[in-house]
Amino acid sequence: MNPTIEQFRKRAKTYSSSANWISDRRLIKAHLEACARRPPGHVLELCCGTGMVGRDFRAEGWSVCGIDLTRAMAEEANRYFPCICVAAENIPYLDGSFDVVVLRQAYFLLEDGQKALAEAHRVLKPGGVLVLSQTVPYSAADADWLGRIHRTKQAQLKRFFTEETLALELKRGRFRLARRRRLSVRENITRWLAAAPELSAAKRAEVCGLIDHAPEAYRRLHRVSAKNGEVFEDWNWVVFTARKKKLP
Numbered sequence: 724m725n726p727t728i729e730q731f732r733k734r735a736k737t738y739s740s741s742a743n744w745i746s747d748r749r750l751i752k753a754h755l756e757a758c759a760r761r762p763p764g765h766v767l768e769l770c771c772g773t774g775m776v777g778r779d780f781r782a783e784g785w786s787v788c789g790i791d792l793t794r795a796m797a798e799e800a801n802r803y804f805p806c807i808c809v810a811a812e813n814i815p816y817l818d819g820s821f822d823v824v825v826l827r828q829a830y831f832l833l834e835d836g837q838k839a840l841a842e843a844h845r846v847l848k849p850g851g852v853l854v855l856s857q858t859v860p861y862s863a864a865d866a867d868w869l870g871r872i873h874r875t876k877q878a879q880l881k882r883f884f885t886e887e888t889l890a891l892e893l894k895r896g897r898f899r900l901a902r903r904r905r906l907s908v909r910e911n912i913t914r915w916l917a918a919a920p921e922l923s924a925a926k927r928a929e930v931c932g933l934i935d936h937a938p939e940a941y942r943r944l945h946r947v948s949a950k951n952g953e954v955f956e957d958w959n960w961v962v963f964t965a966r967k968k969k970l971p
């Protein structure tokens with residue numbers, strides 16, 4: 724089986740509460756605020772997982788559809804809005820079907836990110852927006868160490884992105900960057916690792932050790948701390964609002 728599907732199949736039932744960022748209100752709201760000037764229309768959540776972002780769009784009056792590669796995740800999302808199990812690289816919707824496409828914390832997992840962006844571009848209406856978000860380094864000072872942590876904790880990582888390399892991806896995908904917003908979400912690393920069934924005990928210890936013994940610049944930027952045997956740190960999020968150009 725595809726290892727990405729295998730990883731998220733194991734996580735599907737407990738995914739929604741497996742890390743703080745997944746249900747963080749400020750982070751979810753940032754995706755809605757990225758489209759605040761639009762009246763509610765049609766939104767497609769790509770790689771939607773259990774549909775945590777789409778649920779809020781639905782509550783605000785949007786008509787929501789989702790797609791996810793992992794059937795067990797798509798089934799969870801399908802409890803809240805129609806969701807189908809397909810790859811983001813081959814979206815089964817007609818051209819110009821959506822006002823907004825959302826993609827949170829999955830671009831780094833995609834086999835062919837540019838193909839998924841081309842598909843997102845195709846299914847958006849002219850003037851529609853892609854809201855793409857992901858965890859990225861705070862600056863050059865933590866980038867190498869964070870890349871090391873991500874490569875250790877996520878075997879399915881296809882490429883490690885910074886804010887700038889993500890922005891370039893969007894431009895290459897023919898999107899115009901309208902806005903970018905940054906926010907920090909504090910994570911309990913010990914709890915997060917315990918909820919990652921795909922990681923062996925040795926891998927969990929390795930990830931925890933990399934954070935606990937990170938260089939000073941990393942520890943300062945991520946505000947690493949330990950309390951009662953648990954390790955905490957901030958994750959830096961970027962939320963891009965990227966526009967599909969209107970027809971001339």
Ligand SMILES: C[S@@+](CC[C@H](N)C(=O)[O-])C[C@H]1O[C@@H](n2cnc3c(N)ncnc32)[C@H](O)[C@@H]1O
Pocket residue numbers: 727728731745769770771772773774775776790791792793796809810811812826827828829832833834
């Ligand atoms: C880290 S989870 C993020 C889920 C959701 N976007 C969220 O923010 O809670 C990544 C999700 O991407 C899905 N995924 C990975 N590769 C995919 C692909 N090529 N097409 C569609 N979904 C994909 C996985 O199945 C998983 O549910």
